[in-house]
Amino acid sequence: MKENSSSSDIRTVLIVGGGVAGLTAAAALGARGITVDVIDLKKGAEGSGLGIQNRGVDALDAVGALDDVVAAGAAHKKAPLRFYDSEGTLVFDPSPPPREDGKPSYIIVYRPLLAQILTARAKSAGVSVRIGLSISSLTQHEDRVEVDFTDGTSGSYDLVVGADGLRSSVRSIVFGDEVKPVSTGTISLRWVPRGIARIGEAGFYYGDDTEMVVIPMHDDMTYVSVQHPDDRKLNDHEARLLLRKKLSQFSVPLLTELHRNLAEDEHVLVRRYESLLVPSPWHRGRVVLIGDAAHATTAHLGSGGVMALEDAVVLAEELAAPGTVESRLDAFERRRFERCRTVVETSVQLSDMQKAGANATEMGAARGPAMEVLAQSY
Ligand SMILES: Cc1cc2nc3c(=O)[nH]c(=O)nc-3n(C[C@H](O)[C@H](O)[C@H](O)COP(=O)(O)OP(=O)(O)OC[C@H]3O[C@@H](n4cnc5c(N)ncnc54)[C@H](O)[C@@H]3O)c2cc1C
CATH class of the missing domain: 3.30.9.30 (D-Amino Acid Oxidase; Chain A, domain 2)
Incomplete structure (x- = not known):
């Protein structure tokens, strides 16, 4: 169902990258009546699991994908993230109590299944998804972005979203190569x-x-x-x-x-494991970065994908509010930057602690403050 709330300025959006961030943004923007094209170099996702916790669950719900992900994955009322020693003795249990709204606290899902579900959500919101395609150039004008695609075709959009992951081409074309994964x-x-x-x-x-x-x-x-x-x-x-x-x-x-x-x-x-935090701002004119293209890190908090889901939903919410493109993208970033920085920096800190031989109690305690932040709504 279309939500009748798109901002007057943004009617057409190109999303480069159909991973967690790109497909979720596509579903959220499409549901608001925006015409969205998603392009990706390849189909599907790597054959591994993705743990979705904290407010990632709400972001899935916001795009109508929660029930399908729960049905496809393994959902837990209480996150199964306890700490044990090598003999299996419980050392530390940081899992918060079950949520009062009845939603799961934690879902783990096979990534290719999540990609299928998000693709279906995006398509049912009218989004076009093209595979085997990337961009070769972006030219910004005051009121639009002209895009050349790698198959020789071109297009014109009100906004381009770089959701093309850690090695984002959008980032290097528009932001240059000073900021690189470390x-x-x-x-x-x-x-x-x-x-x-x-x-x-x-x-x-x-x-x-x-x-x-x-x-x-x-x-x-x-x-x-x-x-x-x-x-x-x-x-x-x-x-x-x-x-x-x-x-x-x-x-x-x-x-x-x-x-x-x-x-x-x-x-x-x-x-x-590489880390990246693009300094503010994550947008230049009518091009904005979301997900791993803007912030990426190790999996020590299991929250990079959660940040990608949240970015997508917050971007759609902010673009639906009145204001100029610049002011809406500023508002998006105000809601996202510190939260994503917490994930990037705490994860790297945990990785370093682990390298230095930290034990379960020390690791659990160091996760605590970040997990409290991430339990708050986005
Ligand atoms: C080992 C490991 C375990 C993790 N476990 C978890 C976890 O349990 N929970 C969690 O929340 N997070 C986890 N993460 C983090 C999570 O995987 C990422 O944060 C998340 O996948 C980011 O999503 P994204 O859509 O921004 O980027 P990606 O998933 O990287 O998607 C980017 C998409 O863009 C496409 N693309 C790339 N370049 C181009 C181009 N030039 N043109 C067109 N398309 C392009 C790619 O094909 C891809 O489909 C983990 C990360 C790692 C490394």
Whole structure:
């Protein structure tokens, strides 16, 4: 259903990047009667899990996607994010009590399924989604942005949204290359095995030098994630060996079961952890950055995707209010900058603490203040 509340100035929007931020923004803007085109270089998302907590749940609800994500994923009334030692003894439970409004506190969903749901929401709001396409140039005018696409076609829009992730082309075309992602000197290893027996609790397990995140997902999938303090490239075999070595530190049955099941044909996703915070402002004229294109970090708070969801919904809300494009984009950023900075900086701090050998209690305590901020509405 169209909400009859679009700002008089913005009628057409191009969103570059159809990830969490781009598709959610498309659904939110399309629902407000704005004509939206989304372009992406590729279809779908990487085969891993995304944990959605705090107000990310409300952002999904705002675009009408919450019920579908709950149905597709594993939803929890109380976030399953407790801290255990290597033998499985509970050390620290920072999870807030269940929400009073009955919504889940935490959902974990397979990223390709989330991409399908958000694409369907965007399309049902009238959005066009084109895959295999990017931009080759953007030319700003006072009242529009002229865009050349990589397939030789062109278009004219009232606003362009750069939602094209950490290595954003929109950012480098419009903002230049002074602001670049910075390596944290660490990598993440992620694995989503199927058929692991449900013989333990979800949570953060602390071994000798390792924080292992294990969260059962929907169907028979389990999400496993760990940081390693070295960002050298690893091939598939090396990634499996490293994850196996880390799992071998634990005597908890759930983790020994994972260790036993990490066979040679299993795929472990390796990703360098990098951080980025584009200094204010995130907009130049009629081009604005959202999601990882503007702010990205490690997964220590599990909130980068949540920030992307919130950015999308707040952008649509602010563009619907009266005012010039400049004033609406300023208002968007006033609601977003400090919150996203908290996520970026606290996550890097947690990553550094982990490298320095912090224990479960220290890590849990350092997460606390940021999680309190993120529990507040956006
Ligand atoms: C290991 C790891 C685990 C994480 N776990 C969590 C978690 O549990 N919870 C959470 O909230 N966050 C998590 N995050 C963070 C989260 O993944 C990101 O913050 C989120 O995906 C950002 O969404 P986005 O849409 O801004 O960017 P992306 O997801 O990167 O999407 C960008 C899109 O733009 C497209 N694109 C790129 N360049 C171009 C171009 N030139 N033209 C057109 N399209 C382009 C890409 O194909 C992609 O589809 C994690 C991050 C990492 C690294």
